[in-house]
Amino acid sequence: MTRSRLIILICLGILGFAGCAPQPGGTASQAPVPALQPNMARVWVLRTPSLGSVTTGADPTVYANGAALAQSAQGTVFFHDFQPGTYRFTVQQYGIPTNQVNTLQLAPGTEAYVQVVAEPAYYAGSSGTGATFVIMTMAPQEAQASMQSLTNIGQR
Numbered sequence: 699m700t701r702s703r704l705i706i707l708i709c710l711g712i713l714g715f716a717g718c719a720p721q722p723g724g725t726a727s728q729a730p731v732p733a734l735q736p737n738m739a740r741v742w743v744l745r746t747p748s749l750g751s752v753t754t755g756a757d758p759t760v761y762a763n764g765a766a767l768a769q770s771a772q773g774t775v776f777f778h779d780f781q782p783g784t785y786r787f788t789v790q791q792y793g794i795p796t797n798q799v800n801t802l803q804l805a806p807g808t809e810a811y812v813q814v815v816a817e818p819a820y821y822a823g824s825s826g827t828g829a830t831f832v833i834m835t836m837a838p839q840e841a842q843a844s845m846q847s848l849t850n851i852g853q854r
Contacts, residue, residue, distance in 0.1 A: 703707060705729070707789075708802070717779070725751070728850040730852065731850070731852070732780065732796075734807065735779070736806060737781075738780065738781065738782075738806065738807075739779070739780050739782055739804035739806060739808045739809070739810070740777050740779050740809045740810070741778055741780060741787075741802065741804070741809070741811070741812060742775060742776070742777045742779070742810070742811045742812070742841060743760050743770055743775065743778070743779055743811065743812055743813075743836055743854075744774075744814070744836065744844055745770040745773065745774055745814040745844065745848075746772075746773070746810055746847075746848065747772045747773050748815075751771050757769040757770060758789050758790035758831045759789070759790040760771055760787065760788075760789050760812075760814060760833065761787065761788045761789070761790075762780070762786070762787055762788075763785055764788075767854050768851075770852070774824070774849050774850075774851050775844075775845050775848040775850050775851070775852035776850070776851045777848070777852070778853065778854055779853070780804050782804050782805055782806045783803075784801060784802070784803050785801070785806060786800070787799070787800045787801070787802065788800075788833060789814050789833040791831065792829070792830055797822075800835055801813060802835065810835070811837075811838060811841035811842075812832055812833050812834065812835055812836060813834050813836050813841070813844075815831065815832050815833070816829045816830070816831055817829060817831045818829055825827070832848040838847065
């Protein structure tokens with residue numbers, strides 16, 4: 699076998715293995731989602747991948763009224779069911795602290811969506827470089843579309 703044929707076979711083999719890998723844009727795995735109880739409210743927490751961010755390796759913890767819910771890893775979504783009421787959502791700070799709070803009024807039988815986002819430090823009012831995390835409310839249509847490409851890690 700000539701060297702050029704061997705190189706071609708190796709390249710074809712590598713391409714064949716690459717075709718076995720999951721392709722982006724497909725439906726991510728989904729954990730079972732139980733029905734929402736009528737006397738409860740559900741909050742979904744999304745974290746879409748952020749390309750080229752200095753926060754890429756960080757999995758910040760999300761809090762509701764100061765109590766830790768779960769870590770928010772890139773490319774995941776999870777949910778938590780709450781008693782109706784007012785909740786203050788925050789996310790663990792990384793880099794520049796923002797002390798940003800997202801307050802939601804949750805009614806029975808409703809679902810709300812929040813997203814953990816890495817923001818450049820200058821958005822947080824700092825003159826320094828780097829990034830931090832914030833938690834922001836999402837429109838239901840935007841959140842549901844984004845959830846199709848995220849891994850649902852279920853109830854937390």
